[in-house]
């Protein structure tokens with residue numbers, strides 16, 4: 001006993017990571033699955049793919065260490081992505097509508113114009129943007145034939161991906177989610193800690209569809225024996241960005257982490273009381289233990305590593321992500337090319353679903369090197385946008401100014417150094433980069449009694465490298481001012 005199996009169901013792949021009794025990675029399995037784009041701005045997943053890749057990767061990871069005694073399962077997941085399924089058959093009535101999907105932009109606009117946003121923010125901590133689950137769920141109820149009537153008759157269930165996987169793993173015995181995932185639905189009252197009747201009425205969502213909300217370390221039933229060859233308790237659940245916050249041990253108010261994958265998500269721990277943002281950030285639940293929520297301010301950016309994917313797959317100026325470093329180093333210092341990667345609009349703190357990306361400062365001499373540098377720099381500029389908003393919301397409340405980073409793109413030393421330079425503060429990269437899975441594993445293992453308590457876990461966090469700011473204030477501020485002008489121009493087109 002003493003191992004913990006973490007399921008990390010992400011946007012582009014499902015992963016299963018087996019951690020040993022010392023919380024070291026003992027086995028990893030990963031499978032990608034298809035992305036469906038049925039219309040412009042629409043993004044869907046087949047829920048059967050989410051399930052089959054989760055199951056296959058769990059089996060594969062377990063097979064790598066057959067002698068491991070597994071004490072618990074922890075689940076972490078792409079957040080907001082919405083699934084509606086039949087209570088009896090367990091089959092989804094429509095594809096999962098992914099967090100990136102913009103199909104409800106019009107509905108969000110009309111709700112905003114009708115003056116609902118202030119109340120939405122007050123109750124849920126979120127904004128009226130297609131990003132969150134509630135309008136996606138409303139879309140399914142209104143557009144899938146018979147769905148609304150069946151939901152009202154109590155035949156259909158809603159869940160974010162954690163909830164769907166729990167339902168499948170437990171053979172339809174448990175319909176539950178955790179407070180962090182609930183806090184992304186726009187249906188959850190983050191202060192009172194329960195589903196909001198008012199929000200459900202606004203979006204016309206029958207409350208009987210909603211899962212029970214539990215702590216992040218709690219009983220979520222047992223997996224069916226035939227699925228993994230043994231029945232395992234599910235004892236930890238958290239949305240992936242919250243799990244990374246836990247995995248980075250950001251347990252004290254003022255601590256923050258930023259995860260650089262496809263997008264970038266920065267969370268600042270604000271303690272036991274929610275802080276309402278005055279700067280278009282989200283108020284969300286970082287984790288909930290023993291019934292006590294800890295809140296966070298979150299900045300969500302939709303394009304971070306995806307700008308590097310665009311260089312590789314779109315304009316084809318690189319063949320591998322890591323090629324960007326040498327190119328960026330070789331870029332002409334005399335050119336100030338800026339890329340605003342608003343491929344799907346801009347997230348925090350601008351929240352503009354309609355604007356699109358732009359490149360500024362092109363000359364006849366601009367080439368791959370300048371584009372690569374501008375792409376990596378755009379991640380730093382966006383990080384600074386988020387941190388400026390966070391500092392303004394969190395003024396005078398103390399805490400650390402160090403940023404803990406993780407995610408696939410945190411492997412880029414060039415980008416991490418630029419982030420430190422442009423934010424003017426140190427950036428810390430931990431030894432363990434599997435922070436999302438580790439967070440979920442720790443929640444489950446701590447609940448199972450095989451992993452240390454919060455303080456001891458926090459002491460286990462070790463730094464791989466600190467990036468100290470090296471840029472002087474004048475060039476830093478001039479560069480950032482140029483970015484702000486480029487964003488303003490992009491928003492005005």
Ligand SMILES: Nc1ncnc2c1ncn2[C@@H]1O[C@H](COP(=O)(O)OP(=O)(O)O)[C@@H](O)[C@H]1O
Pocket residue numbers: 010011012013260261262263304305306307308309321322324407408409411412
């Ligand atoms: N060395 C690197 N330099 C720049 N970008 C990188 C590097 N390595 C990975 N990336 C970017 O990081 C992203 C992958 O990170 P990952 O955490 O796996 O993303 P996700 O979980 O969103 O699928 C990709 O978008 C890739 O372009």
Ligand SMILES: O=P(O)(O)OC[C@H](O)CO
Pocket residue numbers: 009010011012077078079080099239240241261262263
């Ligand atoms: O699956 P990821 O790592 O791209 O994370 C997605 C976020 O949870 C979206 O809010």
